[in-house]
Structures are given as C-alpha cells and as structure tokens.
Amino acid sequence: MARRKQPTARQERLGSELRKLRDAAGLKGRDAAALLGTDSAQLSQIEFGTAGVSEERVRRLAAHYACTDTELTEALVAMATDRTHGWWEEYRGHLPNSFLDLSELEHHATSRWDVDLLHVSGLLQTEDYARALFSTRIPELPEGELELRVRHRMQRRLIIQGATPIPYEAVIHEAALRIRVGGRAAAQAQLARILELSEADHVTVRVIPFTLDRFDDTGSAMIYAGGSVPKLDTVVRDGPHGTTFIDSEAQLGVFRTLFRRVEAASLGPERSRELIHKLAKEL
DSSP, rough: OOOOOOHHHHHHHHHHHHHHHHHTTTOOHHHHHHHHHHHHHHHHHHTTSSSSHHHHHHHHHHTTTOOOHHHHHHHHHHHHOOOOOOOGGGGGGGGGGGHHHHHHHHHHSSSEEEEESSSSSSGGGOOOHHHHHHHSSSSOOHHHHHHHHHHHHHHHHHHHHEEEEEEEEEEEEEEHSOOTTHHHHHHHEEEEEEHHTTTTEEEEEEEEESSTTTTOTOOOOEEEOOOGGGGOOOOEEEEEEEEEEOOHHHHHHHHHHHHHHHHHHHHHHHHHHHHHHHHHHHH
C-alpha cells in the first residue's frame, strides 16, 4: 500500500490506538511486525497513520496484544475499513487540514459537548456571526477563503440539524452572549438562533451567568466529541498556534470532569433560555 503523505487526524488516531495496545502488551515493534510478516519500518508507518492497515491485520494485532475489549476492537476495525469521502473533501487543498479533520471527527461522533467563554459555539453560529469572526483574523483573509470558511462552518451544522442529529450540549458564558459580534442586528439574530435550536430535544444550551460566584474554570473552553466507544472520545482545543486534538485517557478524564463541573455551575436549560431572551431585549 502506498504511503500517505499527510494522514488525517482519524488515520493518525487509529495508528496511535494500535500503538497504545502494543505498549500495554509490553511488546517491541519488531515483535508485532514479525507477526504481520513485515518489518519495523512498515509497522511504524501503520502506527503513525502514514500507511493503512487491513481488517485482518487489526484483528490479528488486537488478539496478539491480548485486547479483551471487543467493542474497541470492532471500533478500530471500522476505522481501518472506513472509506467515507464526506462533504468536507471538497475543501481539501483550500482550507487548513485541521478544518477537515474536525469535520470528519464530528461526522463519526456519537455526541458532542461544547464549552465556550468568549464566542458562541461554532455549531450554533449564524452565517453573519461566523463571517464577522473570521473577518477579525490577522492577517486578513482573502475574500474567497473567508467565504469558504463560513460555508464550511455552516455545513458542519449537519450533525445537529441533519437527518440523524447527535445529542448536543453547549455551555456558553454570558460574556459570549453579550459581545456584539458583527453589530447589534447580527448579535440579536444570533441569540434568536440559539433559542430556536435549543427547542430541539437533542440540543441543550446552558449559560454561565455573570452572577455566578467564583467562576474559576476559565481554561475549560473545549469541544468534546464522543467516540463510538469511550476510549475513542476526543477533545479539541483551539490555541494561538492552531488546533490540538487530545486523546490520552488521562486527559480525556480531566476534560470530562471539567465539563461536568462547568455544567453543574451553569443555569439549567429553562433559566438559560430566560436569560437569553432577556439579553436579546437588552441589545
């Protein structure tokens, strides 16, 4: 099989999970490679996602690594054999790969939690709100790329507005709701959009109010995407130097705890809707 020049985040995740199983079994790369009738170099390519791996090889490796988690094995087989060419592929070569990786992650997610402190969550954004955010980038984006980013963000909403939506929960700080991104009219339309989406049974929106005493979780902004099994959950965080995908079990546990803590500190869905209605009138 030809070596991939630039694997996707999903392909890298498959390789890293196979490497985790090998490490847990205490086996050297050369031992696992021998089982497959190949060399350490090719096994390394598989584990770094630069080479594909067949269903038969995934099952052989899982058995050799004494993996008793049959659900995880089946999930890894599904990742290895997946040939999905989703809508995001039309943007390849036009947008940063992290945009496409996030779209693919969302496509396969079974649930989604967001925590946002300064901006409305991407899946809840209106077109005008998203365009205003992308317009603040330094250096300024060319008009064509800006519009591509807006269109891509709007298409990502399929996971909560498409034919088979997934459970979605967003926790948003009141500060993000008060900031008039794109001006007063755009901000009002954005709040109306949040209220509209929050009426769906699978969508829950909670607000962290300014009146909350001692809100200390200022570093908890995140996207938490549920995998087909819990071990394949992923946290996505944006930073000054790009997007980071986090998948270590220890870190996933930390972010699950952070989310539940922020969720517990926020207003319930009904009180959150009341506050959003109030803010919309005040804008």
